[in-house]
Amino acid sequence: MMKFDTVKKNLEARGYAVRVFSTGKEAADYLDANLDGKSVGFGGSVTLDALGLYERLGTHNKVMWHWKWEDKNAARREATTADVYLTSVNGLAETGELVNIDGAGNRVAATLFGHEKVYFVIGRNKLAPTYDEAVWRARNIASPQNARRLGKKTPCAVKGDRCYDCKSPERICRGLVTLWGPMMGMEAEVLLIDEDLGM
Ligand code: SF4
Incomplete structure (x- = not known):
């Protein structure tokens, strides 16, 4: 798939396994066929929910x-201690960096340590x-949309146009993690899907 050719090459050069799918359904079929008898942790993700992975893998x-x-x-x-962890990202650079912003930190922490393997479904x-x-x-599109989805009292959720780097007690953006490559000792696979999914 041409639109993913460059990012796939760059992700592979950084050490990720990469698979490309035309639809979310095909990506879900792939995960369903490859994960069996595992403990599987999920990061907060509209993408994972849309793919029905919790129900299927469960x-x-x-x-x-x-x-x-x-x-x-x-x-x-x-x-956080599951064999396998599933998440999406808030931004994927064509050059191969994965960007995630988090509030509680469980999701970004899980992309850094604690599993046999992490899958990024994108x-x-x-x-x-x-x-x-x-x-x-990640800052100006994904986070404001997530704040709005969660009904937070933040300027981005009210106006829905950009991040205001707010000091609101309800701020959902508490930390940002950039992955330059798979962390040592943990396999990482990126599933690229040719559909609009998540925020
Ligand atoms: S920092 Fe505040 S304004 Fe910016 S996206 Fe996060 S919650 Fe919204």
Whole structure:
């Protein structure tokens, strides 16, 4: 798929395994076929939810997701030690950097340590030409949309146009992690999907 050719090459050069899918359904089929009998932690992600992965993988894996469990903190804690972790990103640079912003920190922490393998499930709308533009996207598109989705009392959620670097107590952007490559000792695979998915 031409639009992913450059980013795929650059991700592979950084040490990621990369697969390209035409649809989210195909990516979900792939994960469903490859994960069995594992404990699987989920990061907060509209993409993962849209793909129905919690429900599908849950029929033959132990799945932990604070979006689905009543005890959200227990789910966050258990997910951090899962065999496998699934998440998306807030921005993907064509040069191969992965950018995520987080509030509680469980999601970004899980991309750094604690699993056999982490999968990044990424729709085409997350792709930005450069690292700076991927960070810009994470801050000014993904985060305001997430704040709005969560009904936060922040200027970005009210106006919906950009980040105001707010000092609101409800600020959801508490830390930003850039991955230059897979962390040592943890496999990482990037699934690129030719559909708009997530925020
Ligand atoms: S820092 Fe504040 S204004 Fe900026 S995106 Fe996050 S919550 Fe919104």
